[in-house]
Amino acid sequence: MTTLAAKTKLKPLQIGPITIDMPLVLAPMAGVTSHAFRLLCRNHGVGLVVTELLSSHAIHYKNAKTFGMFDWADNERPVSVQLFGGDPALMAEASQVVEAAGADIIDLNMGCWVPKVAKTGAGATLLKDVCLAQSVVKAMVDAVKIPVTVKIRSGWDPSQTTGIEFAKRAQDAGAQAIAVHARYANQGFTGRADWSIIRRVKDMVTIPVIGNGDVETPEDAKRMIAETGCDAVMVGRAAMGNPWIFGDIAHYLETGEHRRPPTLADRIEAALFHVKTMAANPAVGEERAVKEMRGQITHYFKGFPGVSALRCLLVQARTVEEIELLLRRENNAHS
Template identity: 45%
Template sequence: MNIGGVRLANPVISAPMAGVTDQAYRTLAREAGCGLVCTEMVSDQALIYGNSKTYTILGTGDEPRPLAVQIFGSNPEYMARAAALVEERGASIIDINMGCPTPKIVRNGEGSALMKNPRLAERIVRAVAGAVSVPVTAKIRKGWDDLSVNAVEFAQILEEAGVSAITVHGRTREQFYSGRADWDIIRRVREAVKIPVIGNGDIRSGPDALAMIKRTGCPGVMIGRASMGNPWVFAEAVHYLATGEIPPPPGTGEKIATALRHLELLVKYKGEYIGVREMRKHAAWYLKGMPGAAKLRDQINRVGTEREMREMFCRLLPGNLTAANDTVMIAVSKININGIE
């Protein structure tokens, strides 16, 4: 799959998610085989005014490429300046957020609020595309609400303005993430434009990814919430699309080893204080469905050091893993609970 001049190794793409898709998460998604990862959304004005926290969201700059950076705003001039800044930082693709439903974003006329103002959205795309040499994409929704479903017309306007690809989330802003995603509107968008359309919404497995492609004709799929605490969904989707087979699910040992690696990466990139606290939400996702997870989650939410959190996770390690899990045991053994290999 190609987005402008950027070639992806496979059509499985990680959705940008605020508070989730930081550099630690992106590392794990890549290791799981994801064809393209994206940063959390970043504010155009925060980039322009040099907000240090915002630049932390972009990562250390040494990540493998391709890397998409998602920016949001409602002022074409500011968005163009912000896009040029992230291109300088090495972005392979610049994605424009036109789908975020959260009140604090839409109140400012940003995110999915732009779907109510297609001419402003067009001006933003033209300004950004004119300011950078890398491909520009946009992530949109079905529409604002059921009375204003305009994804098809909106996508055509963005294509004419210069985007190289469009991701469509099959829900309206009014739905947020409730109900079922409308894959038929994604198909209608795909049929109405000549650029690649990426399908997003309700993809939780390899079979879901293939079903999205078959139902919509999209060349790519984007996975979001299903990957939280579950980077294996990317590996499953890539493998299933290539072979039609579902790989074995991760065992407890592999889940714990990956959670420990996630913790290690968070501490590496953000320091112990922030990394441990940000890991708490990820821990809840990794632990979901495990025996004793509810009690352990409560305990993890009270720990303050990396060592304490490692010890908590290691309590869940099975006493006897089968020979098939020997590689997992090796992975776990390399992550000493003191953080020293």
């Protein structure tokens, strides 16, 4: 991996004392980036994975469901655990809890705009009060020994590009890297990401900057690096059902060429690994794993002929065995 990073002329990503050889990051995605999916992406070459967001309030009140989401394991390290909250003391406490539970890095969520999170003063709402946000980062940094990072958006709306100013404040407070999803919070996922904001953040700080937003192809990743100078590229939606994207990007950056796309058999193996790993987690179990996979499994077969018929069958499957049977049958039909 180190050799590959060197050949791409990308430096390994350095987050405090942690060296991440391949500077590609799986974006945190609620309901998607479970241990199983993170491990799958690690096996396919991503350098760093981030958990979905965890509530500092829920950790304070020892909410069993939230503790059930402490699903990281040694085989996916380094793993960054993302927290949300707007209260410095609670965020410091939650940081200590996840550090004790084995997190390698703690990431502060300053991008979530959904009302359930934003109206509590957490997530992207912190972009409206950069002084408070800086206190949250400082409280987290002071509370733990492991590195703290921050994931921001460009600002709350285009009239307040506070993300750029905040990046410097985050660095001053001791953050060791900053990820920039180059959209405003009030955009949700609409419009296109404006990567010039990543460039402006990069000019503002000396800590590593991780670029994020609308990277769908290896060419996009190359262009993002060229246009923004970012130190690493974070991919979210384009990785769903497509863990190969990380190896594809690395290969393209190294050689300028594309790898062969995954075959149907490759896709089936990856989907089965995903659901089996999820089911094997005692905190999840087979019934919940099968239900949760319903929203994700068809991403593996996007664009394949007969995918809608397969989707109808897959969403009715009740067990991992049924899913495997359906997929093996599909493979036989195409071979």
